[in-house]
Structure formats: structure tokens, C-alpha cells
Amino acid sequence: MSKNKFAIFCILSTIGIFFYTCQSEEEITYARYYTAGKQLYESKCENCHGHDGAGLTMLYPPLTDTTFLKQNKEKLACYIKNGLQGPIQVSGKNYEGIMPAQATLSDIEIAEIITYITNSFGNKQGFYPYQQVRADLQKCRN
Amino acid sequence: MKRIILLFSTISFLIACSNVTKKLPILGERSTKDTVMNGKTVTDTIYQTIAPFRYFNQDSILISNTDYDGSIYVADFFFTTCNSICPIMHRNMLTVLDKYKGNKQVKFLSHSIDTKYDLPNRLKKYADKLGIRDNQWQFVHGSRDSIYDISAKNYLVAAYADGAAPQGLVHQGWFVLIDKEKRIRGAYDGTKTDQVTQLMSDMDLLLQEYEQK
Numbered sequence: 001m002s003k004n005k006f007a008i009f010c011i012l013s014t015i016g017i018f019f020y021t022c023q024s025e026e027e028i029t030y031a032r033y034y035t036a037g038k039q040l041y042e043s044k045c046e047n048c049h050g051h052d053g054a055g056l057t058m059l060y061p062p063l064t065d066t067t068f069l070k071q072n073k074e075k076l077a078c079y080i081k082n083g084l085q086g087p088i089q090v091s092g093k094n095y096e097g098i099m100p101a102q103a104t105l106s107d108i109e110i111a112e113i114i115t116y117i118t119n120s121f122g123n124k125q126g127f128y129p130y131q132q133v134r135a136d137l138q139k140c141r142n
Numbered sequence: 143m144k145r146i147i148l149l150f151s152t153i154s155f156l157i158a159c160s161n162v163t164k165k166l167p168i169l170g171e172r173s174t175k176d177t178v179m180n181g182k183t184v185t186d187t188i189y190q191t192i193a194p195f196r197y198f199n200q201d202s203i204l205i206s207n208t209d210y211d212g213s214i215y216v217a218d219f220f221f222t223t224c225n226s227i228c229p230i231m232h233r234n235m236l237t238v239l240d241k242y243k244g245n246k247q248v249k250f251l252s253h254s255i256d257t258k259y260d261l262p263n264r265l266k267k268y269a270d271k272l273g274i275r276d277n278q279w280q281f282v283h284g285s286r287d288s289i290y291d292i293s294a295k296n297y298l299v300a301a302y303a304d305g306a307a308p309q310g311l312v313h314q315g316w317f318v319l320i321d322k323e324k325r326i327r328g329a330y331d332g333t334k335t336d337q338v339t340q341l342m343s344d345m346d347l348l349l350q351e352y353e354q355k
Contacts, residue, residue, distance in 0.1 A: 047225060056232070057273045059229070059271045097271075
């Protein structure tokens with residue numbers, strides 16, 4: 001009986017390993033960005049925007065407005081790096097606070113944060129590469 | 143059978159013990175005072191209390207310690223542009239406020255430590271955005287010395303200006319529970335949800351003390 005169990009365990013783990021190694025290159029990069037982004041989010045964004053991305057009353061906007069994130073996706077890098085001063089409309093409400101700049105963040109860290117935010121809190125917008133962030137940042141001043 | 147009886151009695155003993163009304167400790171410094179009554183010397187313990195204060199609130203109204211007479215209150219120190227611990231503290235404070243909304247015996251008092259910038263109109267904006275419309279939770283502005291003095295000496299919370307800090311100001315995130323006699327009955331880390339839960343159950347205990355009187 002224990003032999004059978006062992007055999008089943010072996011088969012299952014082989015299948016597991018097979019699936020794991022079969023993840024595509026992009027999926028692995030995505031997972032890496034997401035995990036790193038989560039850590040950065042916790043240290044840089046979570047105080048105001050909350051653990052669940054719900055923001056705080058009218059003081060800090062939520063990150064759950066998928067349409068806002070989609071429409072402003074190429075501006076998110078600028079918002080994070082240079083800060084943002086309202087008014088902005090999120091989830092149908094006007095927010096007019098000041099978001100502080102995070103000038104020390106690197107392109108890849110910003111990409112990780114964007115990947116995390118746009119794939120959490122009910123958002124599912126996929127991987128955001130650092131090359132894109134670099135391009136976005138050059139257009140900030142417009 | 144003996145074992146079962148033993149187990150049963152232990153359990154009932156524990157249940158009985160938990161029913162004994164707990165009382166919150168009285169914190170801070172204390173001294174004694176001797177008075178002679180009918181030829182006998184009576185020793186009283188004098189507990190540390192919050193000194194009288196006068197501050198402007200978010201409606202530019204001068205409020206004082208007497209506005210907190212007859213209620214227990216939770217005090218903290220913050221500033222409106224703080225983006226480190228303050229948002230977490232006030233997210234948690236809102237939870238506490240929600241629980242005691244409309245309870246005349248429970249109040250909240252937030253002192254701004256950014257005495258230069260956080261004038262009453264800025265406090266008003268902040269309170270509005272936080273959704274605070276009445277004065278159960280007040281946000282106050284005072285002179286730098288009075289705020290720093292009352293935080294350190296009365297509420298026992300560290301708050302001071304420090305050029306080396308990211309936002310120039312350093313402060314601790316304690317929620318300090320004050321009873322109707324203005325004594326400190328508890329201090330809780332306002333950034334930790336488990337401690338805020340503890341604060342709420344301690345507030346219930348404290349309110350019970352006054353019901354029994």
C-alpha cells in the first residue's frame with residue numbers, strides 16, 4: 001500500500017515539475033515583477049493606498065479603478081517617479097491631494113510596482129516591462 | 143471519571159475567573175498625599191492627569207480640556223501631510239470612531255505636530271476629506287511649545303522636529319486612552335490592527351466602570 005502511495009507521489013511531483021518548468025519566459029518574468037512589486041508597494045505605497053488598494057476616504061484615491069489605470073497607463077510611471085498633484089478623477093470622485101515623488105526608484109522598480117498594482121485589487125492588465133517605463137518617463141513633461 | 147470531574151471543575155473555575163470584572167490600570171506617574179481627617183492621617187494616591195489645554199479646532203473654535211469633561215477620549219499626534227504612519231493610524235481611528243459613533247461618552251482628539259503648516263483651515267480640509275462632519279473627533283492646532291509639551295509630559299508620546307527625518311518631523315503612533323478623570327488608562331500602537339482591537343475592548347471595559355458607579 002505504501003508502495004502505491006509512493007508511486008502516486010512520484011507521478012504527481014513529476015507532473016508538477018513538468019508544469020512548473022513549462023511556464024513561459026514571460027510568465028516567469030511577470031511572476032518576478034509581481035513579487036518584487038508587492039514588496040515595493042508595501043514599503044512605498046501601502047500606507048496611504050491601503051493593503052487592499054482601497055485608498056482612504058477622500059484623502060487618498062483607491063487603486064481599484066481599472067478604467068483609470070488603463071486610460072492613464074503610460075502616465076503611471078511619471079506619477080510614481082515625479083509625484084502627482086490633483087485634481088484627478090478616480091472612481092467618479094475628485095481627489096486633490098499631493099502624492100509625493102519617489103525619485104530614487106529605478107525604471108525596473110517602477111515597472112514592478114505598475115505590474116503589481118495593475119494586476120491586484122481586481123485589476124488584471126498583465127506584465128509591464130521596464131523598457132516601457134523608460135519610454136514613458138521620457139514623455140513625462142508633456 | 144475522576145479525570146472528567148477534574149477537567150470539568152478546572153473549566154468552570156476558568157470560566158468563573160473570566161467573569162471577574164477587569165479594570166484597566168492607571169498609567170503615568172503617581173504621588174501620595176497625606177491629609178488629616180478626624181485626627182487620623184489618610185494617604186491618598188494622586189495620579190498623573192492631563193493638564194488643562196486650549197487649542198483651535200478644525201472649525202477655528204477655541205476648545206479646551208473642559209470640552210472633554212464627562213467623556214473618555216482617545217488622543218493622538220499626527221500632521222496632515224504625513225505619509226508615513228498617519229494614514230494607517232487614521233484609517234484605524236476611523237474604525238474605532240465607527241464603533242462609537244454618536245456615543246456622547248466617547249471622543250477623539252488629534253493634535254497636529256506641524257504647527258506651522260496645519261492651521262485650522264488645513265485641519266478642516268483634512269477632516270472633510272476624512273469624512274468627519276461633527277465634533278466627536280476634533281483636530282487641533284496649538285503653539286509648537288504647547289503641543290510638544292503636552293505630548294511629552296502629559297500623553298507620554300514622543301513628537302519633535304528633526305531635520306534629518308524624511309518629512310522633518312518625528313512622532314510615535316500611540317493612541318492614548320484617557321478616562322473621565324483625565325488619567326491615562328492605556329496606550330496602543332495605532333498602526334497595528336490587533337492593538338486597535340485591544341483599544342476597543344479596553345474602551346468597553348472603561349465605559350463599564352462608569353456604568354457601575
